[in-house]
Each structure stands twice: as structure tokens, then as C-alpha cells.
Amino acid sequence: MFDKQFTGAQIRQTFIDFFVERGHTFVPSSSLVPGGDQTLLFANAGMVQFKDVFLGADARPYTRAANSQKCMRVAGKHNDLDDVGRDDTHHTFFEMLGNWSFGDYYKKEAIEWAWDLLTDVWGIPKDRLWVTCFEDEKGEIERDDEAANYWIQQAGFDRSHVLFFGRVDNFWEMAETGPSGPNSEIHLDLGPGLCAHEENPEHVCAVNLEGCTRYLELWNLVFIQYNRTGPSTLEPLPAKHVDTGLGLERIALVLQGVDSNYKTDLLKPTMDTIQHLTGHTDEERAAFLTPYRVITDHSRAAAFLIADGVVPGNTGRNYVSRMIIRRAARFGSLIGLNEPFLAQVAMSVIENYGDFYSELVRNKTAILDNLTREETRFQQTVEAGVSKLETMLDQTQGSGQKRMPGGKAFDLYATYGLPLEITRDIAREQGIEVDEQGFETAMEQHRLASGAGEVFGVFGDENIELYQDLLMGLVNAGVINSKGVINDPYDKYEVEGKVLALVKDGALVTSAEPGDQVEVLLPETPFYVEAGGQVSDTGSIISLSDPGWEIKVNDIRQPSAGVIIHVGEVISGNPNSGDHELARVDIQRRLDIMRNHTATHLLHAELHAVLGDHARQAGSLVAPDRLRFDFTHPEALTDDQLDMIEAGVNRNIFANYALDIVNKPLQEAIDEGAMALFGEKYAENVRTISIGREEPFSYELCGGTHVGETADIGIFLIISESSVGAGLRRIEAVTGTGAYELIHHRFNLLDQTARLLDTNSEQVLDKTRTVMEQLDQARKQISSLRRDLTAQDLNRLIEDVPLVAGVPVLIASLPDADAETLREMTDRYRQKYPSSVVLLASVSAGRPLLIAAVTEDLVARGLHAGELVKYAAQPLGGSGGGRPTLAQAGGKDPEQLDKALSRAQEWIEEKL
Numbered sequence: 001m002f003d004k005q006f007t008g009a010q011i012r013q014t015f016i017d018f019f020v021e022r023g024h025t026f027v028p029s030s031s032l033v034p035g036g037d038q039t040l041l042f043a044n045a046g047m048v049q050f051k052d053v054f055l056g057a058d059a060r061p062y063t064r065a066a067n068s069q070k071c072m073r074v075a076g077k078h079n080d081l082d083d084v085g086r087d088d089t090h091h092t093f094f095e096m097l098g099n100w101s102f103g104d105y106y107k108k109e110a111i112e113w114a115w116d117l118l119t120d121v122w123g124i125p126k127d128r129l130w131v132t133c134f135e136d137e138k139g140e141i142e143r144d145d146e147a148a149n150y151w152i153q154q155a156g157f158d159r160s161h162v163l164f165f166g167r168v169d170n171f172w173e174m175a176e177t178g179p180s181g182p183n184s185e186i187h188l189d190l191g192p193g194l195c196a197h198e199e200n201p202e203h204v205c206a207v208n209l210e211g212c213t214r215y216l217e218l219w220n221l222v223f224i225q226y227n228r229t230g231p232s233t234l235e236p237l238p239a240k241h242v243d244t245g246l247g248l249e250r251i252a253l254v255l256q257g258v259d260s261n262y263k264t265d266l267l268k269p270t271m272d273t274i275q276h277l278t279g280h281t282d283e284e285r286a287a288f289l290t291p292y293r294v295i296t297d298h299s300r301a302a303a304f305l306i307a308d309g310v311v312p313g314n315t316g317r318n319y320v321s322r323m324i325i326r327r328a329a330r331f332g333s334l335i336g337l338n339e340p341f342l343a344q345v346a347m348s349v350i351e352n353y354g355d356f357y358s359e360l361v362r363n364k365t366a367i368l369d370n371l372t373r374e375e376t377r378f379q380q381t382v383e384a385g386v387s388k389l390e391t392m393l394d395q396t397q398g399s400g401q402k403r404m405p406g407g408k409a410f411d412l413y414a415t416y417g418l419p420l421e422i423t424r425d426i427a428r429e430q431g432i433e434v435d436e437q438g439f440e441t442a443m444e445q446h447r448l449a450s451g452a453g454e455v456f457g458v459f460g461d462e463n464i465e466l467y468q469d470l471l472m473g474l475v476n477a478g479v480i481n482s483k484g485v486i487n488d489p490y491d492k493y494e495v496e497g498k499v500l501a502l503v504k505d506g507a508l509v510t511s512a513e514p515g516d517q518v519e520v521l522l523p524e525t526p527f528y529v530e531a532g533g534q535v536s537d538t539g540s541i542i543s544l545s546d547p548g549w550e551i552k553v554n555d556i557r558q559p560s561a562g563v564i565i566h567v568g569e570v571i572s573g574n575p576n577s578g579d580h581e582l583a584r585v586d587i588q589r590r591l592d593i594m595r596n597h598t599a600t601h602l603l604h605a606e607l608h609a610v611l612g613d614h615a616r617q618a619g620s621l622v623a624p625d626r627l628r629f630d631f632t633h634p635e636a637l638t639d640d641q642l643d644m645i646e647a648g649v650n651r652n653i654f655a656n657y658a659l660d661i662v663n664k665p666l667q668e669a670i671d672e673g674a675m676a677l678f679g680e681k682y683a684e685n686v687r688t689i690s691i692g693r694e695e696p697f698s699y700e701l702c703g704g705t706h707v708g709e710t711a712d713i714g715i716f717l718i719i720s721e722s723s724v725g726a727g728l729r730r731i732e733a734v735t736g737t738g739a740y741e742l743i744h745h746r747f748n749l750l751d752q753t754a755r756l757l758d759t760n761s762e763q764v765l766d767k768t769r770t771v772m773e774q775l776d777q778a779r780k781q782i783s784s785l786r787r788d789l790t791a792q793d794l795n796r797l798i799e800d801v802p803l804v805a806g807v808p809v810l811i812a813s814l815p816d817a818d819a820e821t822l823r824e825m826t827d828r829y830r831q832k833y834p835s836s837v838v839l840l841a842s843v844s845a846g847r848p849l850l851i852a853a854v855t856e857d858l859v860a861r862g863l864h865a866g867e868l869v870k871y872a873a874q875p876l877g878g879s880g881g882g883r884p885t886l887a888q889a890g891g892k893d894p895e896q897l898d899k900a901l902s903r904a905q906e907w908i909e910e911k912l
């Protein structure tokens with residue numbers, strides 16, 4: 001279309017350079033996972049990382065910024081998934097170029113620069129560009145003549161190309177209240193031949209006309225000048241901002257003069273890779289365009305997601321990662337790609353994008369491993385799932401229905417791991433819609449029943465209805481308030497009250513006996529209920545009236561909001577409903593848990609300090625005997641790193657920092673930089689834990705129980721570091737009591753070892769080295785003696801070698817000789833008989849071994865040592881081969897050695 005040619009990478013770079021030259025700071029793309037923003041699954045626009053700047057909640061050291069932001073639109077309001085693959089323009093992952101002014105320049109510069117970049121730098125013909133400006137159809141907000149006038153002033157701009165549109169097209173709002181303002185869009189006229197409605201005589205091509213593909217929206221310039229405080233009240237902002245967005249794929253399509261994003265150099269290499277894998281002709285590729293486009297789009301998205309730590313999983317963002325990988329795998333199966341293949345496709349993405357997005361290169365192994373693992377996992381269940389689905393679809397068809405119930409789609413997901421999106425794809429291929437609302441409802445019910453956010457949780461709590469009825473009755477009777485059981489695990493270890501209900505075998509009882517397994521409902525409890533990785537408390541409930549009784553509490557359950565149940569066993573006496581009681585937490589155990597929980601926060605902070613901020617929490621267990629912490633990191637930690645982490649945590653323990661525990665609004669905590677967990681839902685008011693004097697080095701949202709000061713932890717020891725999936729590492733550690741026990745145990749081992757070695761623990765290392773050296777020498781001696789013995793055996797055999805057709809042929813078994821010894825023996829044999837055949841066998845370390853040698857002159861007569869061992873080794877369950885003069889074979893079954901030797905004999909006799 002134009003004179004100038006740019007690669008996608010050059011377009012991205014010229015955009016950034018252009019604005020950097022005009023005083024902008026290049027701000028690298030933020031992660032696809034929005035930092036601290038719980039309202040958003042993924043970054044979906046360039047401005048996401050600057051949102052708080054516009055809201056006035058964040059300040060940056062610059063007032064002008066430019067970047068290319070990684071974006072995903074696969075869920076929620078902006079969900080393009082359905083269109084991906086069906087057309088040439090929609091993507092799950094895409095890049096958004098943008099430039100920003102935070103109270104700095106405004107419309108004049110934004111418009112002038114956009115015009116210069118498009119026409120001058122990139123060479124788009126001026127007469128092809130059209131712009132839209134805001135004119136309120138309700139007449140309430142001022143028309144944006146300011147922007148229109150700046151456009152008209154641009155050199156070569158055709159003033160008839162300014163058009164005015166209303167609120168839907170040209171007024172931008174962040175939310176129902178907050179920053180807002182008019183925007184101005186730049187459209188490109190692709191030419192009359194490029195409208196999809198060309199044949200329709202009714203259609204007159206126009207900008208912003210639904211369905212008209214002649215005009216392409218390129219770049220949106222948003223001018224933020226108002227603060228919306230109510231439905232019809234706009235207040236001018238003291239500082240005005242600019243926020244622009246230009247999709248990289250779209251501008252690449254224009255500048256490269258192609259008619260599909262998949263033909264730009266951003267995506268074409270990936271399409272080509274798929275074609276290479278399928279071996280399709282160009283015609284076949286064109287016939288399977290949808291699978292090609294889906295796989296290309298999804299593998300790019302998956303590579304970027306995994307690089308940002310979003311590995312496949314069951315909930316939230318991880319579910320999206322899983323879903324797009326599985327969807328790509330399924331589309332692969334439609335074009336004959338059945339082996340795991342996505343890693344190879346993703347390689348082309350890494351190669352194509354790795355220069356700019358180095359996280360792809362850094363996390364290459366994690367990306368490739370996760371893709372392959374997820375495809376394999378999917379393959380194991382998909383066939384069963386799809387065939388089950390097909391039966392369901394047949395039934396639906398058979399009953400004349402066009403809609404599949406959502407509950408059935410959910411069963412497929414829960415049982416076979418078939419994501420809704422794939423079920424929907426397959427159903428649609430047969431003209432059947434899936435009730436997605438029903439799917440969501442089924443999922444929600446399941447989630448409630450399992451009492452957790454995990455889709456694959458524990459199935460239903462049998463007594464849930466009983467407890468809900470019970471709670472309702474107690475609330476109505478005014479015994480407890482509508483929030484249910486009072487639970488304060490922070491300030492008390494014991495609380496008095498009355499037994500509200502005793503449940504045995506799923507039914508309410510008025511009293512219980514020693515040995516009974518019971519569930520107890522109390523009005524108030526100090527027991528911590530498992531949450532955020534911290535396990536529930538144990539303890540006891542004792543009677544405060546006569547006669548006494550005691551229930552040992554082993555677990556706490558919370559089947560629904562407000563219902564906290566103590567699960568335990570009656571140890572003594574007869575507890576009755578209504579008895580005056582005291583609930584007591586096992587304090588020693590709880591102290592151990594608190595030490596481990598606070599240590600977990602210290603560990604998290606230290607991982608960031610030593611490894612970097614990418615080491616994000618991915619799971620945690622806080623138990624009395626140990627703590628376990630999973631985090632995202634691409635490779636195993638070195639011993640040095642582990643030492644640094646352990647030392648750092650202990651330094652912070654010995655510094656004896658007091659913990660600062662404060663409840664505050666969620667937004668305030670996030671703005672202050674508190675670490676929140678991805679996918680975790682937080683209330684409006686959150687509990688925050690910060691550690692450190694003046695500047696806290698650890699600041700987390702956390703509902704767990706903690707020690708008062710870090711020195712209470714005692715000591716922190718890492719006991720293991722391991723992998724729990726690609727890109728995920730796990731550290732296990734002990735503190736306090738657990739650490740003392742570990743130290744004690746290790747000292748004991750050392751003492752016992754020292755005693756065994758007849759030395760003291762200080763000398764153990766030296767003594768062990770000495771003993772190892774002695775052992776090594778002894779081994780060498782043994783093997784040399786063994787070789788001598790074997791040589792003697794051989795010498796005896798060589799004395800009297802039978803002849804086959806005049807050729808000396810030795811077939812023998814030598815006990816306990818290794819391969820090297822056997823080879824040496826065949827050499828000695830051949831020295832004595834320069835025209836001969838030999839096959840020696842042995843059993844070494846439980847495995848049979850054969851070595852054959854044939855002298856050169858006999859090779860010329862058609863004897864091949866490799867063929868000989870291969871033939872002989874067959875009954876051994878092994879194989880082998882080698883040169884014609886010397887070959888070796890191994891096997892599994894030493895019992896068959898005799899058989900192997902007689903086969904060798906047969907073979908040689910036949911050949912000679």
C-alpha cells in the first residue's frame with residue numbers, strides 16, 4: 001500500500017523512539033497479571049498500569065510515558081475469545097502501543113504527534129486519514145471543537161475529514177464515576193474495493209458504520225479532562241491527561257499491506273511453523289484456516305502467560321492458561337496434530353518476540369515444559385470426555401433440542417477436564433448451543449458445596465443443610481447474631497460459652513458419651529479456621545459445670561458462612577447441649593503455627609530480595625511442624641541462593657522486629673504496596689501485616705495468626721528445595737520447635753557416625769575421607785585380583801580350544817568379569833590364535849553380558865561379530881551390536897546364558 005516497509009518489531013520501536021525523542025519515558029510493559037488489581041483478570045489496555053496515576057492515587061517520576069503493553073482479552077466485559085480464529089483481527093493476546101501525558105501536554109501535541117508519526121514517519125497518505133471528534137447527542141457536554149481545530153491545522157489534513165460522533169463512539173469513561181473525557185479516533189480509508197458490503201447497493205461506505213470494513217479504526221486519543229461525580233455531573237479536572245492506544249497488530253497489517261493480522265510478520269512465522277508440522281500444502285492450509293489461526297493465537301497467548309507465571313491450573317487466571325492450551329490442542333487434533341506439538345509452535349513465538357520481551361527467553365523451558373505437560377494431561381482425558389460429549393449431543397439432537405444443559409457441560413469439565421469453551425466449540429459444530437448460564441450456576445453450586453474457590457475441591461458437606469437450619473433457628477431465637485458464630489483467633493486462646501448444638505452421625509443429639517465422635521457448635525470460638533494456607537487449630541472443649549466432661553477437638557470445619565464446627569471426640573464425661581463450657585486452643589501447637597506463619601512472610605520477602613520480584617507466592621502451607629512455600633521461579637535454586645535466603649530470614653529474626661498488624665481499606669493497602677495474592681478475593685477492609693522498622697521490608701494482606709516479634713520464631717532452617725511443576729519451586733522449612741528437633745536429630749546422627757568411625761564429631765569429615773580412600777583402594781585391589789583370576793580361567797580354557805571346520809572357536813562363560821575384562825580377554829585370545837572366533841559371557845552386577853571377537857581373515861569369510869552377539873543375545877532379552885571384529889551385547893535375564901552360548905555355537909558352526 002505504501003512506499004515504506006516496516007517489520008512489526010520496527011513499528012514497535014519507531015513508535016517508542018518517536019515519543020522518547022519527544023520527552024517521554026519508555027515504561028516497559030507491565031505483567032499480564034495486573035499488580036495489586038483484584039478487579040481485573042488480565043491487563044487489557046495500555047493504561048492499566050497507569051490507572052492509579054489518573055485516579056490521583058499514584059505519582060510517577062515522569063509526566064510523559066510511552067510503551068507497548070501486553071494485553072489479554074479472554075474474560076469478562078472484553079471477551080474476544082469467541083471471535084478468535086473465526087476472523088483475521090481478533091486475538092486473545094495482543095499488544096497495545098500508547099503514549100501518555102499525566103497533567104503535562106494535551107490535545108495540541110497529542111494530535112500533532114499522532115499525525116506526524118502516521119504520515120511522516122510511517123508514510124501513510126494524508127488523504128486516506130479521517131478523524132472523529134466528540135459532539136454530545138444530549139447537548140449536555142461541550143462539543144470538542146478544540147480537538148477538531150487542531151486536526152484542521154495539521155499540514156495536508158483535509159478539513160472535510162473531521163466527523164463528529166456521540167457518547168458511544170467518542171466519550172470515554174473509566175467507570176460510572178471518576179476520570180472521563182472526549183476522545184478522538186483516527187480512521188484509515190483502505191479504499192473502495194475493501195468493503196465487505198461492496199455488492200450491496202443499499203450500502204454507502206462510512207466511518208463508524210456497522211459492518212463497513214472500508215474504514216479501519218487505527219488509533220484512539222483519549223483526553224481526560226473531567227471527573228464524573230454523578231450521572232449528569234462532570235467537574236473539570238485540575239490536571240488534564242492524555243491516554244492513547246494503537247493496536248500493534250492492526251498498524252502492522254496496514255503498514256505491511258496485508259489483509260489479515262495472521263499475514264503480518266508478527267504471526268506469519270507461527271502459521272508457517274504449523275504448516276511445517278502438518279505437512280499441508282498451501283491449499284490445505286487455506287482450507288483449515290480457523291484451526292491455524294486459533295493455534296497461532298493461543299500458543300502466542302500461552303507463551304506470554306506462562307512467561308508471566310500464569311501456568312495452567314483450575315481457577316482464575318490459571319484456568320484461562322489451561323483453557324487456551326487445551327483449546328489449541330483440540331484444534332490441533334482437527335488438523336492431524338495429535339502428538340504434543342504446541343512447544344514447537346511456541347518456539348516460533350519465542351524466537352519472534354524474544355528480543356523485545358526477554359521474559360520469553362528467560363522462561364523458555366517453563367513455557368515449553370508447561371505446554372507439553374498440559375497437552376499430555378489433556379490427551380489422557382480428552383478422548384473419553386469428547387466421546388461422552390458426543391453421546392450427549394446425539395441425545396440432545398435426538399430429542400429435537402438445540403440447547404445442551406449447562407450442568408452436563410460442567411460435569412464434563414469436572415470429570416474429564418473438558419473446558420466449557422471446548423465443549424461449546426464442539427457443540428456448535430453440530431449446531432447446538434450450550435447453556436453457559438447453567439454452566440456457571442453448576443460451577444458456583446459446586447464451589448459452594450466444596451467450601452472453597454477450587455473447582456476440583458471436596459464434594460459436598462453432608463450436614464450443610466442441618467447446620468444452615470440450625471443457624472437460622474439460633475439467629476431467629478436471638479441466641480447468636482446474624483453473622484453467626486463469633487470467631488476471634490487473634491486476641492484469645494480460650495473463650496467461655498454454652499454448647500449450642502451437639503451433632504453425632506449427622507443428627508442432632510442432646511448428649512454424648514465417652515468415645516463418641518461429635519461435632520460441636522458454640523456461640524464463640526478462639527479456634528483458627530483453616531485459611532490462607534494456615535491449618536486449623538486443635539484443642540479441647542471442657543465443661544465449666546458439674547459433672548465435668550472433655551471433648552478433644554481435632555479439626556475445625558466451616559461448611560458455610562457463619563457456621564464454625566468443632567470436630568472431635570468425647571474424652572470423658574457426658575457433654576450436654578446447653579452445658580456451660582470453655583473452648584481452649586492447644587497453645588503450644590498454635591505457637592508453633594504462628595512462628596511458621598510469620599517465618600513464611602519473612603521467607604517471601606527474602607525470596608524477593610535474593611531472586612527478584614518474579615518469585616511470587618503460588619501456594620503455601622503453614623502447619624505446626626513445618627512451613628511450605630511455593631513460588632514462581634524458572635530454575636532450581638543454587639546452594640548459595642539458599643544459604644543467602646536462610647541467612648537473611650534469620651537476620652530478620654534476630655533483629656527482633658515487632659509486627660505491625662493494622663486493619664485498613666483494601667485500596668489503601670494496595671496503594672501502599674501490600675502484597676496480595678493472585679486470584680484471592682479480599683473484603684473491603686483487610687488485615688495487613690508489616691514487618692520492619694521505618695520502611696517495612698515485608699507488607700502483606702493476611703488473615704493469619706502471627707508472633708508479636710520476629711525473635712519469637714527462634715530460628716529458621718530450610719529443609720528442602722524442589723520443583724513442583726515447570727516454573728514452580730517449593731521450599732520447606734522449620735522454625736522454633738521443629739528447628740530445634742531437626743538440630744537435635746542432626747547432632748545425634750553426627751555423634752553416632754563419629755562413634756562408628758571411632759572418632760569425635762569435629763574429626764568426622766577427615767575420618768570419613770580417609771575411610772573412603774581406603775575403601776577405594778580396596779575396591780581397586782579386588783578388581784585387579786578378579787581380573788587375575790579371570791585371566792587364569794581364560795588361560796586354562798585357551799589350552800584346549802575346540803576346532804570348528806579347522807578354526808579355533810572359544811565359547812565360554814567367565815564368572816564375575818566386567819566388560820572391560822572380557823574385552824581384554826578376547827584380545828589375549830586373539831593374540832594366541834590369529835585366525836579365530838571367540839564369544840565370552842559373564843554376569844556382571846546381575847546382568848548378562850556377551851562379547852564376541854572375530855579375526856579379520858574370518859570377517860572376510862562372512863563372519864560378523866555384531867551379528868553373532870545379536871543372534872546369541874536374543875534369549876537374554878537384550879540386544880547389541882558393534883564392529884565386524886568386536887561386538888558387545890547385554891540383556892536382562894542371566895538365567896538364559898547357557899541358551900545364548902549354545903545359540904552362538906550353532907551360529908558359528910553354520911557360518912563356518
Ligand SMILES: [Zn+2]
Binds near residue numbers: 214
Ligand atoms: Zn462499506
Ligand SMILES: [Zn+2]
Binds near residue numbers: 532601701702703
Ligand atoms: Zn500470611
